[in-house]
Amino acid sequence: MNPIATLLARTCALMIVALACSAQAQTQPPIALTLAGLRTIQFLPVQYAQKQGYFKREGLDVNLISLNSGPAVISAVASGSAQVGYASPVPIIFARAQSQPVRIFDALTMSSPKGDVQWNWLVASEKSGIKSIKDLAGKTIALNTMGGACELQFRENMAKAGVSFDSAKHIVVPYPQMQAALQLGNADAACVVEPFRTSIHVSPEIKGRELSNGTLADRGKRYPEDILFVRDDWGKANMEALRRIHRGVAAALADFKKDPTLLRRVMTEDFKLSGAVVSLMSNNMEFANVPPAASDIKPLVEALTRHQMLKTAVNPDDVILQVR
Amino acid sequence: MTRHKQFNWPGLVFTIGLLFAWEMAARSVNSPSFPGFLAVLQALTQDAANLVTQMGITLVRGAAGFALALAVMLPLGIFIGRTPRIGRYVEPAIDLLRPLPPLAIVPVAMLFAGTGSVAKISVIFYSAAFPILINAIDATRATHPLLLNVGRSIGLSRSEIMRLIDLPAAMPQIVSGVRLGLAVALLVSVSSEMLLSTDGMGNYLMRAQEQFQIAGGLAGILTIALVSLAINTVVLRIERSLLAWHHARHGMAHV
Amino acid sequence: MPAWGRPLVSLAGFLLLWQALVMSDRVPQEYLPGVPAIVKALIELVGSKEFWTGEALTLARAVGGLLLASATGIGLALLGARYRVVERALSPLVQLMVSLPPAALVPLSIFAFGLGASLFTFIIWFACIWAIYLSAVNALKSSEPVQVHVARTFGYGDWAILLRVRLPAAWPEISSGIRIAAAGSLMAAVAAEMLAGKDGLGFLLYDSAFSLRIPEMFALLGVFGLNGMLLNAAVMRARRAIAGWHDQLAAMASA
Numbered sequence: 001m002n003p004i005a006t007l008l009a010r011t012c013a014l015m016i017v018a019l020a021c022s023a024q025a026q027t028q029p030p031i032a033l034t035l036a037g038l039r040t041i042q043f044l045p046v047q048y049a050q051k052q053g054y055f056k057r058e059g060l061d062v063n064l065i066s067l068n069s070g071p072a073v074i075s076a077v078a079s080g081s082a083q084v085g086y087a088s089p090v091p092i093i094f095a096r097a098q099s100q101p102v103r104i105f106d107a108l109t110m111s112s113p114k115g116d117v118q119w120n121w122l123v124a125s126e127k128s129g130i131k132s133i134k135d136l137a138g139k140t141i142a143l144n145t146m147g148g149a150c151e152l153q154f155r156e157n158m159a160k161a162g163v164s165f166d167s168a169k170h171i172v173v174p175y176p177q178m179q180a181a182l183q184l185g186n187a188d189a190a191c192v193v194e195p196f197r198t199s200i201h202v203s204p205e206i207k208g209r210e211l212s213n214g215t216l217a218d219r220g221k222r223y224p225e226d227i228l229f230v231r232d233d234w235g236k237a238n239m240e241a242l243r244r245i246h247r248g249v250a251a252a253l254a255d256f257k258k259d260p261t262l263l264r265r266v267m268t269e270d271f272k273l274s275g276a277v278v279s280l281m282s283n284n285m286e287f288a289n290v291p292p293a294a295s296d297i298k299p300l301v302e303a304l305t306r307h308q309m310l311k312t313a314v315n316p317d318d319v320i321l322q323v324r
Numbered sequence: 325m326t327r328h329k330q331f332n333w334p335g336l337v338f339t340i341g342l343l344f345a346w347e348m349a350a351r352s353v354n355s356p357s358f359p360g361f362l363a364v365l366q367a368l369t370q371d372a373a374n375l376v377t378q379m380g381i382t383l384v385r386g387a388a389g390f391a392l393a394l395a396v397m398l399p400l401g402i403f404i405g406r407t408p409r410i411g412r413y414v415e416p417a418i419d420l421l422r423p424l425p426p427l428a429i430v431p432v433a434m435l436f437a438g439t440g441s442v443a444k445i446s447v448i449f450y451s452a453a454f455p456i457l458i459n460a461i462d463a464t465r466a467t468h469p470l471l472l473n474v475g476r477s478i479g480l481s482r483s484e485i486m487r488l489i490d491l492p493a494a495m496p497q498i499v500s501g502v503r504l505g506l507a508v509a510l511l512v513s514v515s516s517e518m519l520l521s522t523d524g525m526g527n528y529l530m531r532a533q534e535q536f537q538i539a540g541g542l543a544g545i546l547t548i549a550l551v552s553l554a555i556n557t558v559v560l561r562i563e564r565s566l567l568a569w570h571h572a573r574h575g576m577a578h579v
Numbered sequence: 580m581p582a583w584g585r586p587l588v589s590l591a592g593f594l595l596l597w598q599a600l601v602m603s604d605r606v607p608q609e610y611l612p613g614v615p616a617i618v619k620a621l622i623e624l625v626g627s628k629e630f631w632t633g634e635a636l637t638l639a640r641a642v643g644g645l646l647l648a649s650a651t652g653i654g655l656a657l658l659g660a661r662y663r664v665v666e667r668a669l670s671p672l673v674q675l676m677v678s679l680p681p682a683a684l685v686p687l688s689i690f691a692f693g694l695g696a697s698l699f700t701f702i703i704w705f706a707c708i709w710a711i712y713l714s715a716v717n718a719l720k721s722s723e724p725v726q727v728h729v730a731r732t733f734g735y736g737d738w739a740i741l742l743r744v745r746l747p748a749a750w751p752e753i754s755s756g757i758r759i760a761a762a763g764s765l766m767a768a769v770a771a772e773m774l775a776g777k778d779g780l781g782f783l784l785y786d787s788a789f790s791l792r793i794p795e796m797f798a799l800l801g802v803f804g805l806n807g808m809l810l811n812a813a814v815m816r817a818r819r820a821i822a823g824w825h826d827q828l829a830a831m832a833s834a
Binding site: 039 | 695
């Protein structure tokens with residue numbers, strides 16, 4: 001047979017095989033799920049993955065919804081209205097203590113021993129006169145909610161400085177109002193996340209001073225700061241979906257790593273944050289897309305028990321769903 | 325033929341039936357997210373002292389805001405109802421301000437008054453003001469024209485008409501508005517405590533939510549419900565004696 | 580002065596007061612923006628599709644819940660007026676529920692209703708029904724005995740008297756209750772959207788606060804006020820259609 005005919009025949013064969021394969025892939029319906037989260041900077045990789053079609057590419061049909069409170073997210077997943085959720089690990093530990101059917105299967109950020117790559121800070125205003133954590137005694141501190149990661153952060157860091165959490169006055173103020181509270185003197189110190197941390201940092205009226213960062217006081221501990229969790233029974237039955245979610249998020253994070261300015265651009269567009277605030281944000285926003293092990297959850301459980309925030313025993317293995 | 329002292333048997337039977345149904349439903353669903361009545365009762369008794377303290381704090385704030393609203397809005401409402409010229413200008417402003425939700429007002433209140441009781445009481449005042457004001461205005465306006473004509477024909481002055489005819493005639497609806505204002509005051513006291521959470525029942529509910537103590541949260545809700553029932557019963561008693569003439573007259577319509 | 584002149588005058592007065600407050604500098608301008616900044620934010624809002632979707636959703640939710648609450652509230656009150664045992668059976672439950680903040684129920688309700696339209700319908704229905712039911716019960720109790728007796732001499736049965744004599748007479752007070760509940764429906768919709776929503780004006784409000792867009796936050800508060808006026812105007816129009824004869828009578832008498 002002449003070479004051109006052979007080439008044509010082979011190409012045709014290849015095309016037929018390719019067509020058959022793609023047809024088979026298309027006949028497999030995408031896995032549909034609802035993913036609920038809070039609109040924080042840490043959630044951006046998931047939103048970005050959705051926008052870029054990375055989930056779709058993985059054969060997932062994701063309905064992404066943003067809620068405004070942690071309890072709403074957890075209730076949504078626990079009740080089956082959403083299958084996957086994004087939250088801090090602390091409420092999940094409390095949920096497990098109450099036998100709620102939710103488990104952590106992936107993380108978005110981890111603690112860091114470096115000390116400057118963190119996602120939550122304790123800051124004080126200049127006029128409060130607070131120079132370090134031990135000055136918090138008798139002052140007014142603002143938290144976004146009681147019984148959560150914020151309270152744990154304060155307790156941990158204050159205990160490390162030898163000061164009791166109850167020696168300070170606590171007020172609960174949503175993150176957006178913390179800047180106003182600090183500026184008007186309603187609060188002397190607060191626990192904050194981005195973008196409020198930068199906004200407070202650059203405010204000339206507050207002249208915010210960073211007291212500490214990271215939830216736990218012990219820098220040597222490794223634990224997740226932001227996680228993805230799933231409803232127990234759905235997760236066990238749909239492990240493939242969890243793997244695909246992980247890959248979709250990993251693809252988004254790969255984009256961020258390749259182009260350091262991408263994250264800031266996404267923040268300005270999606271969050272509609274002012275360019276000035278975004279440009280002043282810390283450079284050290286490192287995501288860590290690593291499924292946590294039980295040993296990563298243990299430091300949080302221990303800390304919560306130590307500070308008597310957690311009154312029921314929780315086994316760290318019970319908090320994780322191993323995605324095989 | 326008023327039935328003051330007769331015990332509310334239908335009410336009791338119905339309520340107990342509902343509780344029974346709740347307990348049965350919870351047992352059949354058997355999920356940590358759906359505690360039954362007995363589990364909630366247990367949480368209630370375990371945390372009784374704390375619940376009572378927090379409820380007290382919420383009530384005191386609610387009462388302060390309500391008292392302020394009553395003192396300011398009741399006379400204002402009657403005046404506006406009787407003076408249509410002013411009413412026409414003031415009412416659009418009322419309608420502009422009224423639907424602002426307390427949850428949205430709280431950050432604004434915080435800007436002016438910090439996060440303590442003053443901020444919460446101002447939000448409570450703001451929210452309780454409107455049922456009282458609106459019912460007072462509407463009630464005064466709806467005074468039966470026959471009564472007004474009689475008053476005018478026997479030569480009563482404008483203020484005498486207001487005091488001797490408007491006020492008693494409008495009483496039933498005004499009292500209805502006051503009762504609503506009271507309910508709103510308690511409601512907003514709890515809601516404001518959920519946002520500016522320092523203490524009180526709102527704070528208690530938030531903590532229970534955060535820690536998935538659903539039975540505890542329901543126990544808090546049950547506490548609020550029981551207290552509101554108690555307050556309503558007392559207010560109804562007062563209302564019944566205040567408006568005895570009204571009830572006697574209209575009791576005949578039930579025959 | 581034309582009919583729309585008076586609301587405009589009071590709006591203008593309100594804005595002037597606001598600007599004076601801002602310029603007194605009690606609170607820094609970044610947290611309490613002046614009228615020009617808010618107007619600018621409002622114009623931007625009006626140009627965005629997200630805003631109009633949110634507006635439609637919030638209004639639809641509020642009105643839907645309000646209509647359902649009106650139907651069930653008035654229906655139950657009619658039942659209770661005809662069969663006193665129903666009213667007495669419901670009485671403890673109603674008094675238990677009337678002061679429960681809808682906000683406190685939201686996280687628990689997500690379990691039962693999910694995050695969709697039924698959650699909002701339930702929360703808003705819950706927020707509105709008690710006020711409407713209580714107003715209707717109170718209004719139906721206030722029937723004029725003369726009217727009832729006349730109807731009976733004409734041979735009307737109990738249901739006929741209820742629907743054709745007592746209900747029409749009760750409309751003014753019932754519509755006052757609906758008017759109050761209408762504001763409550765908007766508040767509940769916004770609260771639910773702030774706590775558990777992913778769209779709607781309440782969600783946009785929280786979002787603008789979260790992203791530190793304060794002038795936009797105040798512009799949205801202004802929009803809430805306008806929505807309230809809209810809803811109120813709609814309720815008043817409905818009242819005129821159903822019970823207009825009553826107002827006309829009163830107007831004739833005070834002429």
